[in-house]
Amino acid sequence: MVLAVGSAAAQEAPSDEEATTSADGEGEGEDTDEAPEDPPLDDTLSPYRTPFGVLAERSIGTTSRPVAFNWRRTDVHLAVMGNHYFELNNFNSLRAGGMVRLPNERLIYELGLSHVWVWDTPSSRLLSLTPYRQPGRAQRLELDFTVALPVAEGLVTTAPRYVPAVEMVFNVYAGLRYLLYPQGFAGMKASAIAGALLSPGMTEAELENLDGSRLRAMQVDGGRYGVMVGFGNDLYFRQGLFVSPRLMMAVPLMAVASETELLFWADLSLSIGVAL
Numbered sequence: 001m002v003l004a005v006g007s008a009a010a011q012e013a014p015s016d017e018e019a020t021t022s023a024d025g026e027g028e029g030e031d032t033d034e035a036p037e038d039p040p041l042d043d044t045l046s047p048y049r050t051p052f053g054v055l056a057e058r059s060i061g062t063t064s065r066p067v068a069f070n071w072r073r074t075d076v077h078l079a080v081m082g083n084h085y086f087e088l089n090n091f092n093s094l095r096a097g098g099m100v101r102l103p104n105e106r107l108i109y110e111l112g113l114s115h116v117w118v119w120d121t122p123s124s125r126l127l128s129l130t131p132y133r134q135p136g137r138a139q140r141l142e143l144d145f146t147v148a149l150p151v152a153e154g155l156v157t158t159a160p161r162y163v164p165a166v167e168m169v170f171n172v173y174a175g176l177r178y179l180l181y182p183q184g185f186a187g188m189k190a191s192a193i194a195g196a197l198l199s200p201g202m203t204e205a206e207l208e209n210l211d212g213s214r215l216r217a218m219q220v221d222g223g224r225y226g227v228m229v230g231f232g233n234d235l236y237f238r239q240g241l242f243v244s245p246r247l248m249m250a251v252p253l254m255a256v257a258s259e260t261e262l263l264f265w266a267d268l269s270l271s272i273g274v275a276l
Contacts, residue, residue, distance in 0.1 A: 069167045069236040071275055077101035079244065079273025081112065086266040089134045090123040091215060095142065099271060108171070112144035120215055128216035135261040136218040138181065138210055146175030146228070167236040173248060177226040184209045200225055200257040223260025227253045228267070236275065244271040 071077075083095035097114025118139050120128075127134065152170040184206035185193050196203045202210075202222040210220045232246025245268075252263040 069238050069240065069275070071103055071167070071169070071234070071236055071242075072105055074103060074240070074275040077103065077108075077242070077273055077275045079242075079271040081114070081269050081271040083114065083267050083269040085116075086268070087136070087262060088265060089136050089262075090121050090127055091118055091134070091136045091218065092121055093118050093137070095267075095269075097142075099144075099273070101148075101273075103275075106149075108148035108150070110144065110146040110148060110175070112142075112146070114142045114144070116140050116142060118215065120217070124215060124217045132217075133219035134217060135221045136215065137179065137221055137262070138214045138218065139183075141180040141182065143178040143180065144175055144228075145178075146173055148173050150234075164237065169234040169236070171232055171234060171246075173228070173230045173232065173246065175228045175248075177228050179224050179226070181206060181210060183213050200254060201259045221260055221262050223255075223258040223262065225254050225258055226260075227251045230267075232269075240275045242271075242273055242275055244273070245269070246271075 077100070079099045079101065081095075081097060081099055085093035085095065087093065093116055095114045095116045097112055099110055099112035102109045116137070116139060118137065124134070148171040150169045150171050154168060155165055156168045157165050181202075184202070185196070186209045188196070188205055188209075192203075192205065196206055201224055202220070207220055207222065214220050227250070228248045229251055230246055230248035232244060234242055234244045236242045248267040248269065250263070250265050250267075252260070254260075255263055
């Protein structure tokens with residue numbers, strides 16, 4: 001009995017070699033059950049990728065600069081202009097002349113010279129039959145010194161479609177307008193003319209000379225200077241041609257010094273020119 005039990009125990013007990021082989025087999029089985037590691041990603045295009053936010057900023061920065069025509073790189077602009085006045089009286093006025101513009105990176109400086117024609121209307125003719133007179137300005141020359149500040153800019157399409165796209169610049173304007181009446185200096189000495197040119201208002205000698213050339217229902221206004229502010233657009237075509245409509249309004253900052261009676265009035269103009 002003892003030998004049988006010992007023999008059975010000897011048969012059931014594994015040898016050291018079998019135990020080692022069994023342990024190695026279990027380790028190999030466990031290794032094969034684990035998930036294989038993923039191969040490294042190919043990141044060859046990584047240096048060429050750009051975040052969306054950076055692309056958006058670049059696009060906005062690019063489209064805010066001149067596209068169709070870069071007027072900032074031009075030296076001088078030459079233009080002809082026509083104006084219509086909106087004065088608070090019964091007379092009609094029309095202005096035409098020329099303008100020189102000098103652009104730089106931030107501002108546009110303008111110098112203009114115009115002639116103003118003044119004529120009667122049916123209302124002013126009826127007024128001339130009464131003892132009443134209205135303040136107005138007779139036929140004259142006007143000098144303009146204006147500064148334009150571009151505040152918005154972009155490429156726009158037009159209608160109809162066959163008209164090419166243009167570069168549109170929205171400007172605000174501020175300037176000084178000087179009124180010159182050559183007929184008012186008749187019979188005056190050179191020293192008197194020089195003093196009158198520097199005076200903010202019309203002299204008595206000038207008003208007397210203008211009395212013969214005024215319209216019958218007009219009382220010649222004594223103002224010589226005017227401060228103007230306004231806004232408008234510059235539409236540049238690719239070839240350098242431009243169209244500039246604008247609205248200017250008088251500001252009575254010098255009304256006391258010039259003794260003018262025309263305090264508030266407006267001027268609608270259209271300029272056509274070329275940028276060189």
